[in-house]
Amino acid sequence: MTLMLLLEMAAGANPQRTAIGSVGAGLSYEELHRRSMAAANLFRSGNAERVVLCDESSEAVPIAIFGAAAAGLPYVPLNYRLPDNELRSLATRAAPAIAIAGQAETERLCSVEGIEPVESCTLFEPDAKPLGSESPADPPDNSIDPDDIAVMLFTSGTTGAPKSAVLRHRHLQSYVFGSVEFDGAGEDEATLISVPTYHIAGVSAILSSVYAGRRIVQLPRFDADDWIDAVEREGITHAMVVPTMLARIVEALDRRGGDPILGLRVLSYGGGRMPLPVISRALDLFPITAFVNAYGLTETSSTVALLGPDEHRLAHYSDDPDEKRRLMSVGVPLPDIEVTIRDDTGQDLSAGRAGEIHVRGAQVAGEYLETGSTLDSDGWFPTHDSGFIDHGGYLFVQGRNDDIIIRGGENMSPGEIEDVLLTHPGIHDVAVIGIPSSDWGESILAAIVPVAETPSTVELQEFVKERMRSSRVPEHIVAVDKLPCNDTGKILRRVLRVRFSSLGDHTY
Amino acid sequence: MVELKPGAKFQSTVCSTQVIVVKGSGPADLCCGGSPMVGAGSQANDGMPADNASGGTLLGKRYTDEGGSIELLCTKAGPGSMTVGDSALDVAQAKTLPASD
Known part of the structure; x- marks a missing residue:
């Protein structure tokens, strides 16, 4: 019982249907299965104990996920955007491993001891020389325990050094069996994957879509205009985005004249707080799309x-x-x-x-x-x-x-104050943090990105006071050019705390 | 008799049906096509489903007993139909959740 079972079932139900890519030009379920089995043979041929993926989205990602599952090795996607020293440090933690990598990443990883880089295109390009045997030789499916590790993901480390979250075959399979109807997608359905490969949603979207029989189209990396173009060109019916992506899509659509998008049937979002102005505008720009807000963590196999x-x-x-x-x-x-x-x-x-x-x-x-x-x-x-x-x-x-701020013994979440400030027309983006205060324990600081002219502190304090308890009114308001974020749009509050704690009356 | 536990895989001995246990534990008199099911991959299937147990199984469907204490997911379809003890296993209503990823 491994994740490979999901693909075996999908290939059994709809062998000729397009699994990945454009209709007619992409890989069918049967072909995806065959290439995953060949990849499994490659992964088993050396002394690798893990399968690393370090690249943008491509057909190599599902092949590597299912190939690693069939080979009984953990799949470990790495953030290729990390600087060299951090990337090498994570790769060392995954060694000994075979690393499926883009051209640039192959070079960045080849000096890491115990890492054997293989270029992504070898897994899927039709004229590339297959590295593994093409014949599905005795997959050791029954010898792989449901308790074996299927996926290891390094947490984004917004609060400290990255930890490796462990997901076993039984966790991911329970998620798919419990939330997706097998072969439930119509032949005309297609999902657009634009989250990074090293994000839990980048893994779960592939598992869910394959099990549902829904064609997958991948954006190598997210760009709002590319996303909108792909939705129209590829006949996309389903998509998942994180809040910052939706904010950029909404901006791009407004810039293009505000014409509504009608073809998208389901748009799900998650991975952080969605600002009310963004979701409200999105509901107008996607007037007949079904919106789904999903909450989940890496450690919970995605949506809960x-x-x-x-x-x-x-x-x-x-x-x-x-x-x-x-x-x-x-x-x-x-x-x-x-x-x-x-x-x-x-x-x-x-x-x-x-x-x-x-x-x-x-x-x-x-x-x-x-x-x-x-x-x-x-x-x-x-x-x-x-x-x-x-x-x-x-x-x-x-x-x-x-991130909870404790001011005068009262607990408050930054998000509730941010949501109010975001409705002010002069504020484009905002992050609220606590800074040291000898009177209150912590006092409230709002770092704002203004739309144009920075609204006055008094005006913003009045704005909050009219809408919330007075304890929520920020004592400090500072204007910044942009907020420090990781690449899935999570605000790095620790960076703000370091930068602005000197505005408090003592240090921690 | 087989020992049920979540994740365990069983096969029919008289048709191509295979299942994985989603819910249920402990010993069960699990049959398909009128003959006892066995651990998946432990033997080849041979013969024919009995006439009164030949309704067939469907790929990807969940099969439950009346009380809902057992839930099996069909991972390979076949012409036999499944029973536990004297009662038939029937297709459970599909859950309709919107796609979230």
């Missing part, structure tokens, strides 16, 4: 909760403040997932009360190679995200626990 299409439209058009607010929620847990909110002492909290989000289910791994399992004795995984569940069962995620 989602806000479905009908709830988006209901909330968008509702006058009821509780229903309208649900546009900012991540919806309800998947059928096979349990969610609870706990306080610092581990007590479950009732509806409406904020604490740490805990999740439980067969897809939840919650394990790192360095530190082992972080599940408690009953199988609950502490996400380190703070949030609450409303009286209707909708989950709201407020942000990372580490």
Whole structure:
């Protein structure tokens, strides 16, 4: 029982249907299966213990994922955008490994001990000399334990050194079996993958789409105009984006004249807080698209909760403040997932009360190679995200626990203040952090990216005071050119804290 | 009798049907085509499903017992149909979740 079973089933149901690429020009499921088996032979031929992928999106990614699964080796995607020293350091942690890499990355990795680079194109180019045997020789499928490691992902390290999150075959398979209907996609459906290869969604999207029988089209790297063009050219019906991508898509569509996109049936988003102005504008620019907000973590094999299409439209058009607010929620847990909110002492909290989000289910791994399992004795995984569940069962995620500001003994999440400031017409983007204060423990600082002229501090403080409790009013407001982000758009608050902590009246 | 546990794979002995256990644990009198199922890959299938157990299995469908304590996912289809003890396993309603990735 390995992830290869998903592809075997898909190839059994629709051998000739296009799995990856443009209709007629791409790889069929049968061809993807054959090439994955050949890749598995290649991966097993040396002394590699892992299969590293270090490249932009291409057909090599699904071939490497399924080939590694069939070979019984963990698949380890690396962030090719990292500087040389960091990339080499992560590669060393994956060695001994075969590394499927782009041309430039092949050169960057070849000096790393225990890494054997192979150029990505060898896995899929029709005229490339096959490295592995083309015949599917005795796949050791039954010898691979569901408890074996299928995927290792280095966490993005927004708070410290990257850790290797471990996902076993049983976790990812439970996720797919529990959330995707086999062969459920029509032959005309196609999904556009634009998240980076080293993001959990870059892995889960391939597994889900193959199992559903939905054609995959890949953008090598995200660009808003390329994304819009690909949606129209390739007849894309499904896509997943992170909030910064949607913000850029909305900007690009407005720049192009604001014509609505009608062909896209489902647009799912996740991986961070979605600013209300962005999602509201997107609902207008994609008037008949079904929006899905998915919440999940690398450690939970991707999605654990989602806000479905009908709830988006209901909330968008509702006058009821509780229903309208649900546009900012991540919806309800998947059928096979349990969610609870706990306080610092581990007590479950009732509806409406904020604490740490805990999740439980067969897809939840919650394990790192360095530190082992972080599940408690009953199988609950502490996400380190703070949030609450409303009286209707909708989950709201407020942000990372580490980002919570404690001012005068009162806990507040930066996100709630950011959401208010983002509705100010003079603010393009904002991040809120706590800085040291001897009076309050922490005081609130808002780093804003103004649209043009920077609004005055007094004006912005009044703006917040009219809409929130006075304890939420930022003491400090600073204008910046742009916010420090990692490449999936997560704000690096620790960078801001270092930069602005001197504005506090002491240091930590 | 086979020992069910999530992730375990079983095959029919009289048709091409194969399943993976999604839910359920412990011993079960699991049959396909009227004959006991065995661990996948442990033997070749041979013969024909019995007449009263030849409704067939469908690739990718989930099969459950009446109480919902057992759930099997069909990973290879075949002409036999499955039973646990005296009761037939039927196709479970597909969950309709929107694509999230």
